[in-house]
Amino acid sequence: MLKFLQGSKKTKKIGFKSLLPISAILCLVLTINLLSGCSQKPPSGQEAKGEPETGAKADEFIILATTTSTYDSGLLDVLLPAFTKKYGIEVRVVSKGTGQVLEIGKRGDADALLVHDRAAELKLVEEGYFTDRQDVMYNDFIVVGPSADPARVKGHQKVMDAFAAIASGGHNFVSRGDDSGTNRKELSVWKKAGIDASGGWYLSVGQGMGDTLRMAGEMQAYTLADRATYLSLKGSLNLEIVLEGDPVLFNQYGIMSVNPAKHSHVKYDSARKFIEFMMSPEGQEMIASFQIGGESLFFPGKGVAD
Template sequence: MPIQRRQFLAALGTGATAALAGCSSVLGSSSGDAGVSGETLTLTTTTSTYDTGLLDALNEPFQEMYGVTVDSVAQGTGAALETARNGNSDVIMVHARSLEDEFMRNGHGVNRRDLMFNDFVIVGPADDPAGIEGMESATEAFATIADAGARFVSRGDNSGTHTKELAVWEAAGVEPGGDWYQETGQGMGAVLNIANEQDGYTLADRGTYLSQQSEIGLAILVQGPIEGGPERLSNPYGILAANPARHEDANYDLAMAYIGYVTSPQGQRVIADYTADGQQLFYPRALSEDPDFQQYVPEGWSSDESNE
């Protein structure tokens, strides 16, 4: 049996991202008692959304609006989905579509939405001992790092970033390993610090890198698509609710209220306006004049599969 959600949060040492808003919330005062005031929403999400500070900016208006608490558990995408799979999450915000699709196909998640995007960048020492600066191909850059035996620091944690990294190695025809390759099992912020200390290279999401840029000596050497780099380094984020038919303790109503908020014009403005040192970290993706039905279901889904 999965451990209780509150025990899980206590064991992890994770607190709420903001204090409980008062019961005289906007919703409660203007449209009657919605039955959620005072409740807690458990959000499992990636370290990048936490390390950049975006979650605080997103969660505070929601908590004030509904009079609730959002408990945010920052993990790699794989761990965040596993936490939800074990019944310890209400809503999941992650960035590895293949893992999200597997989670949904197995019946653990519902009502996925495209949320936002940034991109990945390859960062390393400013003197660039492997000589990858300015390369237009992520696979060529990875292969060059491997050929040079230059230090590469990997998340190694089944996160969205790690999933992307492994896909690039595979496309480059390289099986990483040996003294030059270090798997850490750490979050993005910690990995950037380790790579900085060891004069190593790493794959980072642009948002976390920009939020820590002033504290480390690493430079962007290969850009992602936001700055004209390879599309292979794109980094879309999705949000989905735990399936109440599979997880009866999931707070589905509050999860869907949160999904509605972060994909609304208000939530998307918070994402668009969030910056570090004057630089935008994430780009809203939920509002579109041409909505894509595929965002709601696993890629490749067809109605025939529902009968299998």
């Protein structure tokens, strides 16, 4: 449940010694990569091509560059076939972290973007790279960790206090380390808390959300995750939510098209149709009704926080 509270506390800058043997880290990274390769669905951070299984033949296609959280959650498996069936336009997906997605869009290598770094999005719209931006949906970030909760994160209401407890005890923390919206949020929390996130307790893996969660589960470590991906993988993870509801963890998603004034080759009209579909009552209702285990993963429109 989304519940945002007010206020925060800052802690002093601290650093800690290595706890995790490097050989164990390397073995774990290899294991996660092998497991990802066995999945039928391409792992987050890779390109997924092909016409959605709608039964309708697509007359053309657009490229959607999107954050891994929307891809890993399964939301696009619901939305894209409906769009293709209605408009006859196939959507080919490139799934990366938000930072990489924004760079893809700036280069003109996509037609539409679905990401979650509102401040960065608005800045790039102002600079002329993107247009037609809309607040399409929102959810929140959560801190997940082992059920034993050795850092006693559950006793805190503020994410900065929780991070301080993790760091001060040298408890293992897995960071996506991929310049995604989630990674940017995590790094901003460490910075605001005045904590030096380095040392053997802190592992930056350069992976998407799904693989990061799996790694944290194997290590019985803490991590910051978007709620949607966690809920979609919850049954296979040995992790639980240990902190939620801090207003700092609000997570707004935006959708926008690449500006044809910057890149004349982009399929602007088709990208506009996709944005209109996502913002239409039909698209917004599909977002609102998308659930796993009776829990909503996303909420339509703009949330309460800016």
